[in-house]
Amino acid sequence: MMIGGFLFALYWMKHQKSFLYWSLSCWLFAAAELTASLRVFIDFAVVTVAIADFMIILVNVLVVQGIRCYVQPQKAHFKMFAPLLLISALALAGSLHVPDLAQFITTIIVCGLLFYSVNLLGGNHQATNQPSKILVALLSIHGLVMLLQASIIALHSFNVLAQSTSNVMPVILLIHIMLATCTALFFPLLFFMRNEDHLVGLASYDPLTGVFNRRGFFDQWQILSKRTHDKSCHLSVMMIDIDHFKHVNDKYGHEAGDAALKWLADLLAHELRENDVLARMGGEEFAVMLPGCESSQAEIVAERLRNCIFKTRFVYLNQVIPITISLGFITEDQPITDIKGLLVQADKGLYKAKDLGRNRAMRYHSGLDHTPTTWTTT
Numbered sequence: 001m002m003i004g005g006f007l008f009a010l011y012w013m014k015h016q017k018s019f020l021y022w023s024l025s026c027w028l029f030a031a032a033e034l035t036a037s038l039r040v041f042i043d044f045a046v047v048t049v050a051i052a053d054f055m056i057i058l059v060n061v062l063v064v065q066g067i068r069c070y071v072q073p074q075k076a077h078f079k080m081f082a083p084l085l086l087i088s089a090l091a092l093a094g095s096l097h098v099p100d101l102a103q104f105i106t107t108i109i110v111c112g113l114l115f116y117s118v119n120l121l122g123g124n125h126q127a128t129n130q131p132s133k134i135l136v137a138l139l140s141i142h143g144l145v146m147l148l149q150a151s152i153i154a155l156h157s158f159n160v161l162a163q164s165t166s167n168v169m170p171v172i173l174l175i176h177i178m179l180a181t182c183t184a185l186f187f188p189l190l191f192f193m194r195n196e197d198h199l200v201g202l203a204s205y206d207p208l209t210g211v212f213n214r215r216g217f218f219d220q221w222q223i224l225s226k227r228t229h230d231k232s233c234h235l236s237v238m239m240i241d242i243d244h245f246k247h248v249n250d251k252y253g254h255e256a257g258d259a260a261l262k263w264l265a266d267l268l269a270h271e272l273r274e275n276d277v278l279a280r281m282g283g284e285e286f287a288v289m290l291p292g293c294e295s296s297q298a299e300i301v302a303e304r305l306r307n308c309i310f311k312t313r314f315v316y317l318n319q320v321i322p323i324t325i326s327l328g329f330i331t332e333d334q335p336i337t338d339i340k341g342l343l344v345q346a347d348k349g350l351y352k353a354k355d356l357g358r359n360r361a362m363r364y365h366s367g368l369d370h371t372p373t374t375w376t377t378t
């Protein structure tokens with residue numbers, strides 16, 4: 001009852017329908033247990049068997065409905081459960097005088113609902129956070145306990161386990177209550193973690209282009225450097241800048257400039273591999289990190305990017321706006337600790353490309369201290 005109250009308070013504050021369904025399921029669970037326990041005092045199977053079991057099925061339907069509201073809110077129509085509830089009611093009514101059969105039917109239906117929940121949460125790509133994994137585990141264990149319970153009921157009804165079930169069933173009931181309590185307590189964490197993931201996402205992505213921002217770029221670098229720790233691995237880094245972008249803004253307007261940035265980010269992302277990291281570092285400047293990309297490949301990629309932007313027409317409000325980019329790039333063959341230093345060097349290549357007339361890619365070679373810096377155009 002208290003967890004139900006807690007979940008209802010969350011619904012009241014957050015207006016998330018999932019919390020409403022989960023709080024109702026908690027309260028209904030308490031009511032169902034109370035109704036079933038009346039069989040000690042009264043012999044009225046319609047209430048203590050059929051209605052109590054139907055309430056247990058409804059509890060689990062409400063749990064699933066809450067999960068559906070979390071996973072796919074647009075498609076979560078409660079009426080989808082109407083056939084299941086109708087069939088359950090008829091089956092329970094038909095097994096009124098055979099309590100074992102009613103319990104077996106209830107157990108199998110609840111088991112199905114639990115595994116459906118596992119499928120909903122496990123198959124949802126957005127729900128890959130820690131609480132959702134724990135919930136998948138809890139619901140799976142609960143489903144297996146239900147299967148065990150169904151087997152015991154079946155064996156009992158064929159008199160195979162005549163004596164021992166009376167000892168096992170209270171233990172199973174206790175496990176149910178523990179699993180249900182843990183599950184109910186983990187549900188709110190689903191939303192809290194999703195909100196946190198969303199905030200982290202907002203902090204790491206550039207809202208205009210949808211690619212990483214400066215912070216996201218360095219976060220990705222941290223992830224990459226941990227993965228390739230102690231491994232000698234090639235890494236190429238590029239700095240990319242739109243040529244005469246001020247002119248684009250001045251002549252066609254700031255909105256055209258924004259559209260050009262988005263167009264450029266989409267094209268670059270399309271030309272890069274999946275594990276390359278593209279980020280808008282600020283203004284009209286982009287950076288690319290190409291893990292495992294050695295020197296000769298970096299040259300090919302840089303030229304491919306430059307040529308792709310040069311050849312592709314950017315059309316804004318029926319006007320063709322000429323866009324070209326300049327690039328500076330560098331490849332490091334040693335394990336890297338200083339990504340910022342690498343960016344500075346790629347940036348030097350970029351400014352050399354600008355100096356030499358723009359619409360070109362320049363490699364920055366950093367040698368030993370006594371080696372003069374050399375530039376290569378591609």
Ligand SMILES: Nc1nc2c(ncn2[C@@H]2O[C@H](COP(=O)(O)OP(=O)(O)OP(=O)(O)O)[C@@H](O)[C@H]2O)c(=O)[nH]1
Binds near residue numbers: 245
């Ligand atoms: N539309 C738009 N413009 C931006 C944005 N961020 C920066 N800019 C503009 O980008 C322009 C950058 O101009 P400059 O740094 O002079 O460089 P440039 O005109 O591209 O010249 P070069 O880099 O030397 O080829 C400025 O006009 C900024 O206002 C943005 O988010 N949207």
